[in-house]
Amino acid sequence: MMASRRKTRAIHVGDVQIGGNAPIRVQSMTTSDTRDPKATLEQIAELADAGCEIVRVAVPDRVAAAALPDIVPYAQVPLIADIHFEHTLALKAIAAGIHGIRLNPGNIRKHEDVREVVMAAKEREIPIRVGANFGSLPPMSREFVDEMAESNLSQVELVAEHMVRTALGHVRILEDLDFGDIKISLKAFEVPIMLEAYSRMAKLNDYPLHLGVTEAGTPKAGSVRSAVGLGTLLAAGIGDTIRVSLTTDPVEEVFVCYEILKSLELRQHGATMVACPTCGRVEVDLFSLANEVDEYLKTIKAPIKVAVMGCVVNGPGEAKDSDVGVAAGRGKGIIFRKGKILRRVMENEIVPALKEEITSILEEDEQFAEWREPKDTANV
Numbered sequence: 459m460m461a462s463r464r465k466t467r468a469i470h471v472g473d474v475q476i477g478g479n480a481p482i483r484v485q486s487m488t489t490s491d492t493r494d495p496k497a498t499l500e501q502i503a504e505l506a507d508a509g510c511e512i513v514r515v516a517v518p519d520r521v522a523a524a525a526l527p528d529i530v531p532y533a534q535v536p537l538i539a540d541i542h543f544e545h546t547l548a549l550k551a552i553a554a555g556i557h558g559i560r561l562n563p564g565n566i567r568k569h570e571d572v573r574e575v576v577m578a579a580k581e582r583e584i585p586i587r588v589g590a591n592f593g594s595l596p597p598m599s600r601e602f603v604d605e606m607a608e609s610n611l612s613q614v615e616l617v618a619e620h621m622v623r624t625a626l627g628h629v630r631i632l633e634d635l636d637f638g639d640i641k642i643s644l645k646a647f648e649v650p651i652m653l654e655a656y657s658r659m660a661k662l663n664d665y666p667l668h669l670g671v672t673e674a675g676t677p678k679a680g681s682v683r684s685a686v687g688l689g690t691l692l693a694a695g696i697g698d699t700i701r702v703s704l705t706t707d708p709v710e711e712v713f714v715c716y717e718i719l720k721s722l723e724l725r726q727h728g729a730t731m732v733a734c735p736t737c738g739r740v741e742v743d744l745f746s747l748a749n750e751v752d753e754y755l756k757t758i759k760a761p762i763k764v765a766v767m768g769c770v771v772n773g774p775g776e777a778k779d780s781d782v783g784v785a786a787g788r789g790k791g792i793i794f795r796k797g798k799i800l801r802r803v804m805e806n807e808i809v810p811a812l813k814e815e816i817t818s819i820l821e822e823d824e825q826f827a828e829w830r831e832p833k834d835t836a837n838v
């Protein structure tokens with residue numbers, strides 16, 4: 459059952475609002491070398507084109523920081539600089555016009571340096587994401603271990619509480635400097651741990667939460683793991699922005715993010731394909747047909763639902779929720795809209811007929827009006 463969304467304060471990364479009443483935002487991270495502005499801008503453009511709303515770039519050293527003035531002003535979406543330990547990199551990123559910073563203030567040795575970054579971020583109204591990743595947690599302190607000794611917490615709960623306290627330590631440093639433009643992340647590869655950590659943090663304050671399962675893995679396994687972790691929290695009303703971390707082209711991450719959000723009906727984004735798994739009734743190569751339609755649907759921006767079903771007997775009925783679909787039989791197909799049969803076509807005409815129907819639905823149906831390309835009237 460879907461819970462109502464946790465109330466969070468709104469923060470802004472450039473012109474993109476996170477939290478408050480904003481939709482759950484989709485983020486990714488470039489894999490290019492930030493020292494190469496051309497390659498980085500190309501990847502940012504690909505991510506933006508896929509629907510990524512905020513892109514994080516690693517800023518590992520001074521050369522990367524020096525490249526930011528050649529990247530930030532030319533990016534189609536707001537950028538977040540990912541910085542570890544060195545406060546001067548954060549200052550350079552802020553000076554270059556970056557829209558957000560990912561930085562744990564507790565990892566910077568001198569308080570004066572943290573203060574300098576926070577003042578610069580405050581002046582430019584740039585939010586800071588703090589957090590704790592399970593993979594890079596500091597050791598548990600003696601006080602924490604003693605305090606927890608009587609608590610009967612399970613190992614998962616104990617680690618999650620340690621993550622929460624670590625992240626809150628970073629939050630407090632910022633709050634003590636009167637800075638509240640904060641977003642928190644608590645990522646782990648182990649789904650039970652990240653579920654527990656985010657659930658605990660969600661009860662403690664109103665900062666927006668950035669959800670992620672770290673090092674989730676290759677596209678197949680990583681997408682499933684991320685969907686379970688992110689989906690569980692989102693269904694519980696927790697989460698304001700998400701990233702799916704996959705060992706592949708980050709454009710894939712954006713696709714998976716939207717599939718998770720679409721599955722929970724939290725966002726609309728592009729076409730959705732309904733396809734049957736096939737069974738003993740199927741008499742066509744439905745896998746090839748579905749893949750061909752799927753490729754075409756990637757070009758559609760409107761949230762139309764398209765079905766590709768494997769038999770005429772059950773296809774239209776099983777997919778009656780879809781805006782349009784095909785039920786394929788031996789050598790032929792039936793094109794239907796909302797389960798109502800429109801016409802029969804030969805097998806080689808299925809894809810063109812489906813494309814034709816999709817085009818006319820997008821032109822005729824007012825619910826898709828906002829996704830129509832503006833008509834060129836110059837020669838009219």
Ligand code: SF4
Binds near residue numbers: 776
């Ligand atoms: S639509 Fe037909 S082929 Fe596909 S799973 Fe259902 S019964 Fe089987």
